[in-house]
Amino acid sequence: MQTTRRLFGTDGIRGVANRAPMDAATALTLGQAAGRFFNRGTHRHRVVIGKDTRLSGYMLEPALTAGFVGAGMDVVLVGPLPTPAIALLTRSLRADLGVMISASHNPFEDNGIKLFGPDGLKLTDEQEAGIEALMGSDLTCALVSASRLGRASRLDDAPGRYIEAAKASFPKRLSLEKMRIVVDCAHGAAYKVAPTVLWELGAEVVAVGTAPDGFNINKDCGSTAPRRLAEMVIERRADLGIALDGDADRLVLADEKGQIVDGDQILALVGQSWAKQGRLTGGAVVATVMSNLGLERYLAAENIGLKRTRVGDRYVSERMREDGCNVGGEQSGHLILSDFGTTGDGLVAALQVLAVLAEDGRPASETCRRFEPLPQRLVNVRHSGGSPLADPVVKAAIAAAEERLGSRGRVLIRASGTEPVIRVMAEAEDEAMVEATVEELAATIRARAAVPEPAA
Template structure:
């Protein structure tokens, strides 16, 4: 059986990996898995602004309707909006067509259950088995075929939902906000929400053309936002990725604030308001050690999971946390949403800024991040992390760090690379460690010279 689902749905090059044939079979397989008797089953489908979204949406519709499910087309909508609308419209399945922060050439298919949560690994495996199975004999008869229709102005429902996450009497009057929508799914709803709440809004990345999603804009390319914040002397800059489930912030000085700092702000605020359901939050193994130390200093813990917001959310649900996220800006607030929601996270931060009446630079600098170096090491074949020589180097490097830092070595969920990350108090030491581990992987697994992706 082929494995189609990765860490965040099915993703790949449009019309090469994510083909109409695959999308058709995904629609049929998911529809068959979730189809129930006794009523008309329905699925909602949203997408970001990639050109290939039209092709994939049409194929998915054919798949779902062929097994008897009605389809409601939402048009361009953020991933968290699709999750929310799946629940509020009582759909049996939610589908988001997006490759998140990837360039326009890629696309993907994310599935949500009727509760608005991403599917478990177990359910994904069952759908994969159906994709590869004989579907023809299980198609609906001519009288049982599904219908498809486009829902107009559904974005207004999400705008109202986002606004209601703020305290009842709070407005954003007096705040000058630059919002970068990455030419993606939030290009309409985010500026509208901020404006309706009273902010002065300067919007960039709001002219999608099918090709420019995430190109030199958005949360993975904050330079345009930094420049605009400084140019317009804004109070804050907000940047989303292509499907708006993640966010980064730029303060009034033009400095970038990542997801770790945002989680620290919210943990401190919710602790003071006695809103935390557990004494801490959930993050991944990639979150900075500085966050962990900061939380410990205010009496909170940090539970770590594998990389991927779905794993963060699974741990939150299993252990009763209501706050979690990733350094990349996936912030999950389960009081409001069933997945990362960039717009809601930004609004919650703005509510803290308004309440404290302090600049964003003061509110959002909770701790000094430890130096952190990340390198992506490509490999051609095999499993580098089962090679004894590589494992010996990793063990020796971990021992050298001792309690002064962390070493994380893991395979990417989307590329044929091993990600080597080290952080600690001594930048020279962690640089040496990343070099040693990267070279060991490259030499043992026949890769080219590792390319560098460094940040601190």
């Protein structure tokens, strides 16, 4: 089977709305191709489609629906709901496929399409490549006869199903009473369900980012812009601030002092808490190569391993399944807790932090700051093509930097999978050394990228 993917990136298909590949024509073709790919067996085939609050969702949702219906699949529409809710409902409804229309933390001009299999897991590279191959072929044979067309319907109680599932992740012996929580829903998919869950668990809720208008998703709010949340936590004397992104699969926190708590700190907190309770499986936490070395050292001191993967929550999820781990995530705030779901869930991750706060009775500034992160800096070096990392001079510079840092830090150099950019990251105990290392490597890569490659 073809393994090359041009449309699919690390998290589905993304692009500017109403421009290929994020236009109605491509969405229709995708529906037909994915419908044919999953339309196997004699059972009645079903696909669940959810979305966030972007204006372009009104264009992509009916186009996808038409494609799936034409391929003989019944479509269940659930409207704006978090990405983890779509994964949950795909399994709960025993659907063949789940679709989330969202560009996550991107601005409203962008949109994206994420696909989930019947197990609620994001599709593998091979499955996405298979669908993409079908999209480039003659799909006439994918269209069923008039008598076999699928039907479309709406699931009115979909939000309630997710609300109950999220609440079930919070220990029944605990309550959020006497806690004041600010939650920023980024004017996105969780604008109704997140405040409801927190309120039903007993919290006093200050909800912001809950007035989507199709254009304001992620605009100066949510997990990628938590400054206003931090200010509100201080203003309202709240115990914790929760910032979600547009599709609520990402989480950033603010403690009662307004200090931001990133995904690495949350991984440390949940990993240590679950290990203490005997709930952590696999003896380790899974994170990406971008997670801070301070996290690795903290977990090691707690006799907990850290297993690293390439960047992308899909790869974190795959490694968790391979090694039997139930806690994983990214520094950016994607937290996967497989006891409760199959993909990142910002709200459920926040509830695990709140459970620790409710049990310990200590302020978030003491509970959530588990380690002092090492100074870390990332620089993107754009180039005009070719393979700068294969240059002998660049290789030598990287080796020298690694030797210089030794056990006191690390260097991570990687090529972007979506654009001609080399990402240069270094971290170490000495901030000046980090700055010097990154600048030196970036300058070397820029200089060598400008050198013409020798003729073959």
